[in-house]
Amino acid sequence: MNLTLHVWRQAGPDAPGRMVRYEAADISPDMSFLEMLDVVNERLMQTGDSPIAFDHDCREGICGSCSLMINGVAHGPNPGTATCQLHMRSFADGDEIHIEPWRARAFPVVRDLVVDRAALDRIIAAGGFVSAATGSAPDGNATLIPKDTVDTAMDAAQCIGCGACVAACPNGSASLFTAAKITHLGLLPQGQPERLQRARRMVERMDIEGFGGCTLYGECQEACPKMISIDTITRMNRDFLRASMTPVRAAVAESD
Amino acid sequence: MNRALALWHSSIGKHAVMAVTGVIMVLYLITHVVANLLIFQGPSGINAYSRFLHGTGGALWIARLVLLVAVVLHIMAAVQLTNRRRAARPVGYAAGRQPQVSTLASRTIRWGGALILVFLIYHILHFTLGTVHASFVEGDPYHNVATGFRNPLVVVFYEIAMAAVGLHLYHGIWSSGRTLGVSTPSPRPLRRQLALALGVLVWLGFAVIPLAVFAGMVPA
Amino acid sequence: MELRSRVPGGPIERKWDTHRFEMKLVNPANKRKHTVIVVGSGLAGGAAAASMSELGYQVKCFCFQDSPRRAHSIAAQGGINAAKNYRNDGDSIYRLFYDTVKGGDFRSREANVYRLAQISVEIIDQCVAQGVPFAREYGGLLANRSFGGAQVSRTFYARGQTGQQLLLGCYQALEKEVARGGVTMFPRTEMLDLIVIEGRARGIVARDLVTGRVSTHLADAVVLGTGGYGNVFYLSTNAKGSNATAIWRAHKRGAAFANPCYTQIHPTCIPVSGEYQSKLTLMSESLRNDGRVWVPLRGGDRRPPGEVPEAERDYYLERRYPSFGNLVPRDVASRAAKSVCDEGRGVGPGGLGVYLDFADAIRRVGAGTIRERYGNLFEMYQRITDENPYEVPMRIFPAVHYTMGGLWVDYNLMSTIPGLHVIGEANFSDHGANRLGASALMQGLADGYFIVPSTISDYLASAHPTPVDPSHPECRRVEAEVAERTRRLLAIRGKRTVDSFHRELGSIMWDKCGMARNAAGLNEALRRIPELREEFWRNLNVPGSDAELNQALEKAGRVADFLELGELICRDALHREESCGGHFREEYQTEDGEARRDDARFGYVAAWEYTGDLAAPRLGKEPLEFEYVHLAQRSYK
Known part of the structure; x- marks a missing residue:
């Protein structure tokens, strides 16, 4: 050719x-x-x-x-x-x-086709984790997780952090990336304690980094090499709005 | 108050404001379109409805105030989100970004919204204040409508605007469910069809009147 | 050079406990006064950086990729072993230990392997707690599958992306510590040398790959988790960036390099399609659970696979190894594929491939079940080859996948340079001469989460490192050497590109030091590699400057090191006059073509010391004693 x-x-x-x-x-x-x-x-x-x-x-x-x-x-x-x-x-x-x-x-x-995607790392650092310090874990089977739940979490967890969702989005939004992590951890029992705080912090970080908002064009889902669904964005919106309405205990607020 | 402000500052918060205000306006539009169709019953129906509204006293003004606030917030959020969008991609793609799956409705949501705003101003001057109406009669909406669509340019403008309203509603209704996080994931998403049906019905309901008047089906 | 393994005394199941008690601790208040450098952010490096930061140390973590999440651990597909015995199928810590020592063909250190098996159990718990979405049964319990070479189901997995999910768990823990301030991350920064002061590892010299700035980073201890060196073969399943520079530089500063010739050739990879091929893609070994491996009975049979009748097919693994069949360990499966291809019975372009056929499995359990088990792998295969494996058998061929050799470490995972710890694939420990499937993730995480964070305190508490000034003459000297090397690479302005040298080195290594080796071939390689190296330094073409993002320059530095390491690999392979695990010497095989070990002469770890002359490294030997696992010829028949 x-x-x-x-x-x-x-x-x-x-x-x-x-x-x-x-x-x-x-x-x-x-x-x-x-x-x-x-x-x-x-x-x-x-x-x-x-x-x-x-x-x-x-x-x-x-x-x-x-x-x-x-x-x-x-x-x-x-x-x-x-x-x-x-x-x-x-x-x-x-x-x-x-x-x-x-x-x-x-x-x-x-340079040329190379871009700096550190903003995505900073979104994860803002809350895209479960605080489980090494050594503190209970037995892996101590908490049962329904197969459907873990499968749905896995669908979102497949995100490879390439940034195609941002590149394809007419708004330059990182919503699919952020939502995939919020969905992955928010579905699992291990992710519940930090769920609302996670959504709030990650979304705030996403805004600070200068990504656009989500108008639900759906272009991101089509561009995603792992075909992560915009259903995750619905979940992120729900968790974020709930987090915004839920009073933050003084202790948690101080640790911010 | 801090939390409300923080919500307003976030992109999701702004979208949520657009969704909530959008829902208010959609509810209003549904009553508006139903009421408009009373025109086909002759002067009695629609004028009676108009008298009823004006007879409610404060309630009409409260409704108008709510709508005004909704419109203002909707537009403010839209403008700020558009600015964010511009800032988020200062350098575009030389080859153009090729849309893959996004709907026409979603891609025209901004320009459509702007057009609807221009229309809205004209529409208020046309039928509420009567300033741009050739033979406006205060308190006689039947007459005003029946004589308001003699100019073909006005009819064309109304038809374009109603198409924009339909498209705007289709994407707006569907996405507001997701923005507010109330849509549950489903392999056969019903909300798309619901939004489409609402968008089409509202569009047809509004669009038929100027055409009917112009065609002489609503005698003055 | 003294090779003190520092294996604690006592019964094997008590050694790690005893050792943890005997090790010195750093007072919690003093931990934050210690800085530890971690190079590499994969399962081993990332886990170590996160866990040491959680303990209170100041950690500086370096990776050459743009984000720590891209480390090559992410590509591991199949799973991670753990001796949970959730299946009630007779598994135990002892059995995992036994299988690993035996699978490694009796060339690993028993105490290390036993500890690995013990810790395997905690790893699963840790990962679940982090939110790793391991596959589950309908009842909500963790699912398991059996994996190459094991007769029990002890492999935990997350679809075909286990490495990805484990790495993301680890990366998230790392980012959590970055946010807290315990870890400072240096992405797109490549370690180019090690700073050794007064005999102790005290820091690294690294190059910022974006600006080209070379700088010195000092610490009280250095941990290398920089992965394996499979890319010395040019074509391998490793990521393009995977390289040996960090461990090779450390080797040249005094760290012994152990068993470099132990390379694992993975049996199930997609065959090479052309000259331009830049890497090989692995198809998870789990495919062998349901796929049957075969070639036509007659050589030169060019019929499409569907037209070869059952009677004219040779299911050679099932024939030669009736009890393990298609699930024999990787080294055995790879060599068997090579031998049928050598007989002219290989399939596909160039006759370098064998079939992996799912027709029987699809008939037995249905295409839907097969799709559920391997859907993503089948899709990947189809994307690359344009063939549909639901309809025609896959074609597979062995490819370099993992390197069991690496820097020599003691029981504390410390190299022969005090203060320099080496973890994960970068060290030599645990897998002997052959690694079992689903054990790499286990070892990386055991080293990173649990072992090095404990043992480092012993070093710090006993060595009492005193602060070093960045203007120390040794720092200046190493920094100048790094700058000089970069300058030399750019000054050659020759005719050949880095890739052309790398490809040539790779083809020498694959032909002479690949799946089967012999003295004549190795001697030839030992003659050709120095010649190629000489040409490299005379005729290399690296465009651009050192003050910018220069990917050709990055590669040149890595290939320069591969050109030296390749020679050591061949030298080690030549000296080891036996066949064991991934090292198969044609002169040393049984009558039916199986590997013949020579425990009396070679029952040791070969640890090579750099002497300043690449042609004359000094061989140190750490004898291996087997108190628990009975030395035996492996048999999978």
């Missing part, structure tokens, strides 16, 4: 960027999208150009590093597929492919 690429190139966080055109000749349809970029990069380096920087690591769709906007679609055309698992057979010979980084104020560009 022969393809024409238009790739966002930007030398550094404060440097100006622009789309640059590259010809990608002799691409095998069995290559993954990232392998196609590897080939382009090898060729760029042989001609003395600087290779295109992009985030990637596991290349099996689970680490969440890869993050490309391909022809205006986060992670490209195949639903439920991260960029690293997208194969070139999904494109046709002669296609023009536009490749851009995730765009959000909270995701500043580091």
